[in-house]
Amino acid sequence: MNILVLNGPNINMLGIREPGIYSKQTFQDLLQLLEDTAQKEGITLEQYQSNHEGSLVDKIQAAYGKFDGIVINPAAYTHTSVAILDALKAVAIPAVEVHISNVDAREPFRQISYPGLYCEKTIKGQGLDGYRQAIVYLKEKYG
Ligand code: CA2
Numbered sequence: 001m002n003i004l005v006l007n008g009p010n011i012n013m014l015g016i017r018e019p020g021i022y023s024k025q026t027f028q029d030l031l032q033l034l035e036d037t038a039q040k041e042g043i044t045l046e047q048y049q050s051n052h053e054g055s056l057v058d059k060i061q062a063a064y065g066k067f068d069g070i071v072i073n074p075a076a077y078t079h080t081s082v083a084i085l086d087a088l089k090a091v092a093i094p095a096v097e098v099h100i101s102n103v104d105a106r107e108p109f110r111q112i113s114y115p116g117l118y119c120e121k122t123i124k125g126q127g128l129d130g131y132r133q134a135i136v137y138l139k140e141k142y143g
Pocket of ligand 1: 076
């Protein structure tokens, strides 16, 4: 099974500020967790982080026919991006949305998720472990 893990803007800054919301763990810790999870679950995985909406859309389009599942944390684009929602719908690859923080308990503008309207599951407030849970979910269902 081949899974694409996508991260949106500022996820590469994890651990640098706001540890109370996003934990003290860094982006490097996330990359390590993804590598360890792929090895443990016996899957192949590619990760991609971008601060640019169009680059994320391009990556989703390029995933067509190459990946069996997508794990996506669109970060701030969660709350604005119909383009990412449409790209996910276009490729129709099973997808799970991850949020490190519990967005439900935060500002009202974080309550809407456009990509989440396509994703079959959303994992929120589990810290970096949410990515592991999303990968395990996809493997158990589609692997
Ligand atoms: O909880 C999540 O995973 C979020 O997707 C993280 C986004 C936020 O805009 C979403 O509402 C929820 C923010 C990504 C990282 O932002 C940082 C802010 C300060 C310091 C480091 C990272």
